[in-house]
Each structure stands twice: as structure tokens, then as C-alpha cells.
Amino acid sequence: MKKFIGSAVPFLLFHLVCCGALIIFLATSGYLLLIRQEGDKKTYLIPLLILGALSFLVYNRYGKHCAQKECKTAGDWVILIFFYLTFSFIFGLAFMIYVFIPWWIPGYKGGLLLP
Helix, strand or coil, X not given: CHHHHHHHHHHHHHHHHHHCHHHHHXXXXXXXXXXXXXXXXXXXXXXXXXXXXXXXXXXXXXXXXXXXXXXXXXXXXXXXXXXXXXXXXXXXXXXXXXXXXXXXXXXXCCCCCCC
């Protein structure tokens, strides 16, 4: 059950964010064009991946530390959840900007997405 929730919740969260009202807001405000151009340039790809990897390493080490002391307090749970959400958000954001949006709208030059 933990594995299902741990994989389904981030997938559904990013799917709703990516395909929901955020896309409409981005398209009407012009930010979708900027994100699309960033997907081509890949200026922030390496820093995002490094930041995501660091947050994953901190999450992993802190989880091992908590397992060794065999006692998780409420603060430990909060810290673990925070780092889990952090690296999930960073990797999800990198996926949306550098993989999904350039694949979804390859020749986007601005304007309406649907006729």
C-alpha cells in the first residue's frame, strides 16, 4: 500500500497540475511560451537535477538515520515528508519543463492551444 500511495500520489498531483488550470493560466499569460523556450535551451536542467539529487540524498540519509535509532518522532516524520515532497516536486518540475511540454507542443510560438 505504501508503494502504491508513494507512486500514485505524485503522479496524480503532477498530472492534475500539468493538465489542469495551470496550463490555461500559462497559455493565457504567455508563460507557457517562456517555459517552452526554456525546454529548448535547457539552461536550468543541470542545477535542477543537482538540487533534486541533493534533496533525495538528504531524504535517504535522514531516513537511514531514523531507522538506525529505531524511533521516529513527529519532527522526523515532518522532515522526511518535507524532503520527499521537495525532491518529488523538483523532479516533476524538471520533467514537465524539459520533457513533457516540448513533446506536447513542439512548435508552439504563442497564442491559443486549441482552435
